[in-house]
Amino acid sequence: MNILRLDINGLLDCLSSWAGGQELYGPVKDGWRRISRDGLEAVVSIPPGAPKAPIKTFFLAQPETLFTFSARHGDDDAWIPTPPKEAPNRRVLFGVRPCDARSIALNSMPYRDDPYYQARMDKTAVVGLSCNETCSTCFCKSVGGSPYGTEGLDILLTKADGGFIAEVLTSKGEGLLEKGTGTPAGDGDMARLKALRDAAQAGTSDTQALSASFKAKNLMQLYNARLWQGLSEPCLNCGACTFLCPTCYCFDIQDEVVRQAGRRIRYWDSCMFPLFTLHASGHNPRGEKIKRVRNRFMHKLKYFTERFGALSCVGCGRCIRECPVNIDIREVIRDLLSVE
Amino acid sequence: MSDTNAKITEEIRAKARELLSSGEIAAFLGFTSGSLPMTTRPFVAKRPGDADKLIWNSFCVMNLANYLPALLESLEPPRGPKDPPPAGPLPKVGVVATGCCSRNIVVQMQERQVDRSRLVILGVSSRGMVDRKKVMAAAEGREPLKVEEGGHTLKVSGRDYELEIDRWSAVRDNCLTCAHNNPVISDYLIGPVSNRDVKDRFAQIEAIEAMPANARWKWFTDEIASCIRCYACRNACPLCYCPTCFVDDSRPQWVGKSTEPADTALFHILRAFHCAGRCTDCGACESACPMGIKMRLFTRKLSKDAFNLFGAEAGLDPQAQPPLATYRPDDPEEFLIVEEKK
């Protein structure tokens, strides 16, 4: 791993080259916007916390066209599926918070064999910005992340002493930097970085503690806990939490035909919606709101943890901030951990 | 908490405790405090002791009528689809209702979604609820860590900053033009009654109407561009109770599921249109929207036309018919193509 020091002009040079050579995206206000060469200032100062729009948009396209087909009766190739010919564009995502970057790594576990997700991963470079300052809704540390975490990133930038310390983490990250970019980081920089990391971790226990606690809990005891009733009562059963969540990755598949052109798309779906589990017979295994609310949290905290060893939550706090009725996942975690 | 809110909170708690203790109601629907500044949670108190969790402030933005049909049903004894309705009176629910919430209860009564005899309504006159997004905008991107309500001010503070803003400047758009802030039906009235004189109720709509068609189309498409189709607007709405929403119909599928422009536009048009003549402008949709879409302007246009064309205002009279469920022989029809008989 290569560590560099970059001053602000060095960073602007990098951004300028990325904006020119490929698609550059960065957090602007609440969303992820395409950044052009003459709009680089927009991403030079980024407010604390993750932007409202989730990073998953870049990997789980909304919608993703799985394939297209001709729906013209009589065509020889009518209904023959043709996968999209165009490969996804090369992209650099800049200013990605370590929590969001971690979500990319977590989602790539269930999507390990998914050609669409992997193709987008291949073509996307992720440049992170560590969090010297956090929000009141940030809780990455308690779910196994860190404000200086590097998981899922190609380069991590840390603001220090009027410039940036750049940790180049992958060969893709190496490839992003032109020769002669920045200067090798000095001992002072390394010490500074270590001090920031240590300070961020101070007072927190082992980062894997929470997933271990959840793995140790009995599944059906959590499932049958009393708390679900009160928790689900105010829930509107909308999909705001799921759709803004960077680690909610469920989808639905549907065919669309318009004027004899057809496609099969996959698009975000939410286990909060009654339709999610409805059988054609009318039977619905999660027909009641309480079951759907429970499934969302159980999936993040218990089911996913059992399958992949980590919680499916990166502590970005989006759901806490944007839930219309303020359902707070930190309280759910606290209450579930106290279930005996 | 301002003095008025503190007093209302105390009265709500006392009444809820009394009703729950006496057994008159089985559950009381109100608000409790949230985990972040400027948030509240709808809350169902079932024991007299729960009443102390109830609160009242300027951030009670969800419409509690939305929860009533399901809450009432959950209190009925379980029965199969073919079993006869239970004999004797069914358990009652107490609910805090502002002007708009009470009007939505009236709409639900008109549409046979709730039974008035099972409700004990604690009416509260609304001073206008505060729009969290407006306060955030005033804080210019700095996170508010504490928001205190004074009589006419909001004191906002966070890391390294403090600021005082005029409360009215942060009140939700719908509350600014609300002409029915007092409950239209209630069993008990709590707190002071206010009589606001509102002019220009539809000024926002008239401003849009005055724009050229292309500009209106741009306004509409820009407004909904950030929609993520989470349906928070629909689910926060007390009018939306269809067992299968048009969005979920598959035979035929009226609206595509993607966030492509045509799909999103159709969703918003049809959602708003389903509320035509029934919307009380409670603003829950906008308050619920995580993306800050001002979809209230769509329903407001329909309210304006229903008022001007049919003289209808939603939720004022339990005996009245919703305007689209009735007609008058002389309803306006200037929009029709007329061909003279030759």
Next chain:
Amino acid sequence: MTKNPYLPYPARIDDVAVETEDGNIKTFRIVFENERDRATWRHTPGQFAMLSIAGKGEIPIGIASSPTEEGFVLFTVNRAGVVTTALHQIEKGTRIGIRGPLGNGFPVDGAMRGKNILIIAGGFAFTTLRATLIYLLAHRANYGKITVVYGARTPGMLLYKDEFKAWQGLDGLDLNVTIDREAPGWSGLVGFVPTITERVAPSPENAAALICGPPIMIKFTMPPLEKIGWQDDQVYLSLENRMKCGLGVCGHCNVGPVYVCKNGPVFTREQVKKLPIEF
């Protein structure tokens, strides 16, 4: 890039047979359009596939044919939703898509080998069990005695009537086909599946049971089996849930930590008992 698991193989409907008197259940014989796809297709009884009606969508359907029946794949489909309705309406020769095989299937070459087999089915849930039965019969030496209990509401609602006739009297095969109530022209067994099971169930000694049917049937079939000593880990059930991807990703079919499409659809009763009842 590895093979795209979302792309269906083009196939054609080679034959359609109406199975039941109400016309709501049909069996479709599907042949692959590309020889390569036909040659590489391998499935295990109990697995399912996604059938595509382009423009309408995809549905998971249990494979009704045994891997020993070569050259085609059979699906017996109940008309219920958008896609199955469209499938019921299309004609012989029409192109459809097929994606799979998916899921785990019955352990015909694992835990079931060398054992006596009890097959219990109700209604149209016999489909993957038909695949299994044909497979067992084709590898007769690998299994002990086979007992089948199959029930439907009326004689007209029984699947694969001709085949049942052909299986009658085969050595080591005890067929018990029953209908719920007496019906004119029916001389076979009468009574619900649990009742018949109680009468004919073999000893659990060196045996495995496969049960498919409506939840209510499974619920009442278990007590008589338990009474004579059947254990939960000897009983295989096949779960159904709404599915979209069939690959254990999309989340629709999850029941607790398992995905019915990937970890199932076949589970032992012991496994099922540890799951939330969300199927």
Next chain:
Amino acid sequence: MEDKNLQSGTNLAASPTANWEPRIVAFLCNWCSYAGADLAGVSRFQYPPNIRIIRVPCSGRVSANMILDALKAGADGVLVSGCHPGDCHYISGNLHARRRFGLLKNFLEFLGIEPGRINFSWVSASEGEQFSEVVKKVTGRVKALGPTRRLVKEIRID
């Protein structure tokens, strides 16, 4: 009539070429306007061939969903025609519909949809000539607007 049929019936192709002709979906009530269209034919009152008729039991049956579905599928214009007030076979279907259509037309125009895209009229069974006049007028309006773009669902095939 089932909704399903309506949907497949409105799946039209818009091809904005030089000699572009608009496609207009006409929802006609079975008792009056459909009979009016019939009469126009029998009486040889000519009208432009741009309309695709969908027969509905009553103009009251026509919902906002159907009108928008036609626009989504690429119809350049929509016409809904029913019985004159007082003549409804079901007494008040058209009168209920009149309120709905009035609100919908205003609403779509408010959002920026061109006024001529959706049209409503009353045509009785005896008004064959009027029917042909209505169709001429609607076709003229839609032609002046050009091919529809707003609200149209597009699918791109590589």
